[in-house]
Amino acid sequence: xxEPKPPASPPAAPPAGGDAKPxxxxxxxAEGAPKLDAVVPSRALDRLKAALPDAIEEASFYxxxxxxxxxxxxxxxxxxxxxxxxxxxxxxxxxxxxVDMVKLRPSxxxxxxxxxxxxxxGERIWLKTAVEDGGEVPSVTGVWRGANWHERExxxxxxxxxxxxxxxxxxxxxxDFDAFPLRKDFPLEGREKDHGDWxxxxxxRRNAYKD
Numbered sequence: 617x618x619e620p621k622p623p624a625s626p627p628a629a630p631p632a633g634g635d636a637k638p639x640x641x642x643x644x645x646a647e648g649a650p651k652l653d654a655v656v657p658s659r660a661l662d663r664l665k666a667a668l669p670d671a672i673e674e675a676s677f678y679x680x681x682x683x684x685x686x687x688x689x690x691x692x693x694x695x696x697x698x699x700x701x702x703x704x705x706x707x708x709x710x711x712x713x714x715v716d717m718v719k720l721r722p723s724x725x726x727x728x729x730x731x732x733x734x735x736x737x738g739e740r741i742w743l744k745t746a747v748e749d750g751g752e753v754p755s756v757t758g759v760w761r762g763a764n765w766h767e768r769e770x771x772x773x774x775x776x777x778x779x780x781x782x783x784x785x786x787x788x789x790x791x792d793f794d795a796f797p798l799r800k801d802f803p804l805e806g807r808e809k810d811h812g813d814w815x816x817x818x819x820x821r822r823n824a825y826k827d
Contacts, residue, residue: 650680658682660704660734660741667697681740688745688753691730695759698732698741706732706741709756712766714774716799717746724748726776730756752779773798 654677661675661682671690676683686694698706711731718725730743747753755778757763767778768787775796778784786793793810795802 652679653677654680656680656682658739658741660698660706660732660739663701663704664694664698664741667701668694678742681742683742683744685744685746688728688747688751691728691743691745692754692756692759694743695730695732695756699759704741705734705736705739708733708735709760709763709766710740712756712763712770714770714776714798716774718800724751726751726774728753728770728776747776749775750777752777754778755780755782757781772796775799 656677661684664684665672665675668690671686671694673685673687675685684694695706698704709730710733711729713729715727715729716725717727724746726747726749728745728747731740732743733740745753753776755763755767757767757778757780764781764783765787767776767781768783768785770776771778771784772786772788773796785791789797795807797806
C-alpha cells in the first residue's frame with residue numbers, strides 16, 4: 617500500500633498592508649552597455665580623414681555608424697573617394713534624403729543625408745551636408761546612377777535642388793504641385809485644395825451610426 621502524500625504547503629501570506637503580490641525582482645542592468653554615441657573603429661572614416669581632411673567639418677557616431685558633415689561643394693569629391701577607394705568600398709548608396717531642419721537651427725534650413733554601405737563588409741558611413749532654402753547641392757548621379765531617383769524624391773518632398781541632375785522633375789507629386797509635403801510647415805492632415813472632397817475634422821457625419 618502506497619504511503620500517504622504529505623499535505624501541500626499553504627500559499628505564502630500576502631505582504632502586510634494589502635493583498636498585492638510582491639513585485640518581481642528587477643533585471644540586473646547590463647554592465648558596460650555601449651553608448652549610442654560611442655566612438656567605434658571605422659576604416660572608411662580613417663581613410664577619409666587621411667585623404668580629404670579639409671572636406672570634414674565634423675564627425676560623430678550614432679549606433680556604431682560614423683556621421684560626417686561635409687561642405688556641399690565637396691560632397692561629390694567625398695562620395696567619389698568613398699566609393700572608389702578599395703579600402704572604403706562604399707559601392708552602395710543605400711539612401712539619400714532631405715531633412716527640414718527649421719525647428720532645430722535658424723539657418724541653413726535643409727540637410728541632405730547620404731547613407732553609404734560597403735556590401736562586402738557591411739561597414740556603413742553617413743554623410744550630411746547643409747543647404748539654404750533655394751540653394752543647390754551638387755548631384756551625385758555621376759557617382760551612383762541610383763541617386764537619380766533619390767535626388768528627385770528629396771526635391772519632391774523637401775525642396776532640395778540638385779545642380780547637374782539629368783532629370784530634375786517631381787517623382788511622387790504632380791508636376792503642378794506647389795509645396796513640399798515633408799517640410800515642417802506643411803500641415804500633417806494635408807491641404808483641402810489638394811484633396812478636394814475630403815473628410816473635415818468637424819464633419820460629424822462620419823460618427824453617425826444607425827440604430
